[in-house]
Amino acid sequence: MVTTLHETGSTNDWLLERAPDLPDGQWLRAQWQTAGRGRRGRAWVPVPGNLYASVLVKPRPGEGPPQQLSFVAALALGDAAARWVAAERLALKWPNDLLLDGVKVAGILLEGAGDALVIGFGVNLAGAPEGLERPATSFAAAGPVPDADAFVAVLESAFAQWRARWAAQGFDAVRSAWLARAAGLGEIIKVRLGERELDGVFAGLAADGALELRQGCETRLIHAGEVFGIGEGG
Numbered sequence: 464m465v466t467t468l469h470e471t472g473s474t475n476d477w478l479l480e481r482a483p484d485l486p487d488g489q490w491l492r493a494q495w496q497t498a499g500r501g502r503r504g505r506a507w508v509p510v511p512g513n514l515y516a517s518v519l520v521k522p523r524p525g526e527g528p529p530q531q532l533s534f535v536a537a538l539a540l541g542d543a544a545a546r547w548v549a550a551e552r553l554a555l556k557w558p559n560d561l562l563l564d565g566v567k568v569a570g571i572l573l574e575g576a577g578d579a580l581v582i583g584f585g586v587n588l589a590g591a592p593e594g595l596e597r598p599a600t601s602f603a604a605a606g607p608v609p610d611a612d613a614f615v616a617v618l619e620s621a622f623a624q625w626r627a628r629w630a631a632q633g634f635d636a637v638r639s640a641w642l643a644r645a646a647g648l649g650e651i652i653k654v655r656l657g658e659r660e661l662d663g664v665f666a667g668l669a670a671d672g673a674l675e676l677r678q679g680c681e682t683r684l685i686h687a688g689e690v691f692g693i694g695e696g697g
């Protein structure tokens with residue numbers, strides 16, 4: 464079930480603050496966020512008509528490590544997006560961005576609250592914020608604007624399906640599905656780790672979700688970092 468608020472600071476915060484009292488699978492959508500957060504401490508700038516939604520996840524028996532949910536969430540987001548644009552125009556970028564025609568159109572932020580996890584989805588349905596460090600696009604730029612209520616309903620159902628598949632078939636099923644939609648697989652990419660930048664071939668995804676970066680005969684595992692050189696402007 465999706466609860467919708469007119470406005471809140473951050474849908475992630477709203478669920479994190481109430482996590483002990485809310486059930487697993489509780490969704491929250493806000494029509495506007497006043498303090499939306501992106502990854503790496505960045506602000507997530509609101510644009511009217513875009514989607515700001517989060518889901519509370521409480522681990523169930525038989526599920527894998529919670530960090531794998533990042534890929535479960537990205538697959539669900541890709542499935543939802545494919546209701547509105549052709550799947551060939553969409554790709555997933557490590558760790559959990561959605562690209563439309565090679566440019567970021569949506570992002571995911573996972574945050575923990577004790578045993579629980581909140582997964583927040585920011586989707587540029589109606590417009591992309593201006594003046595960002597890196598380019599972004601929107602569904603509006605590609606065709607008709609999806610309705611946020613309809614989008615979150617499809618996303619809720621896609622997430623439940625991918626979560627069930629992850630529990631039943633394990634991370635291998637999720638990893639291979641994610642890799643089949645991954646942008647830049649087998650290509651040379653740049654990874655920024657703090658002040659350092661590494662070049663290498665994006666060779667795959669490790670069992671814990673780390674990016675495998677091949678440099679000559681060596682393969683490095685990247686657990687956290689920013690990837691460049693995938694899609695237009697990364």
Ligand code: BTN
Pocket residue numbers: 472473474475476496498499500501502503505507514515516517560569570571572583584585586
């Ligand atoms: C990213 O940096 O790509 C992740 C962006 C995640 C933004 C969403 S909007 C809904 C939820 N609430 C937040 O404060 N952030 C996430």
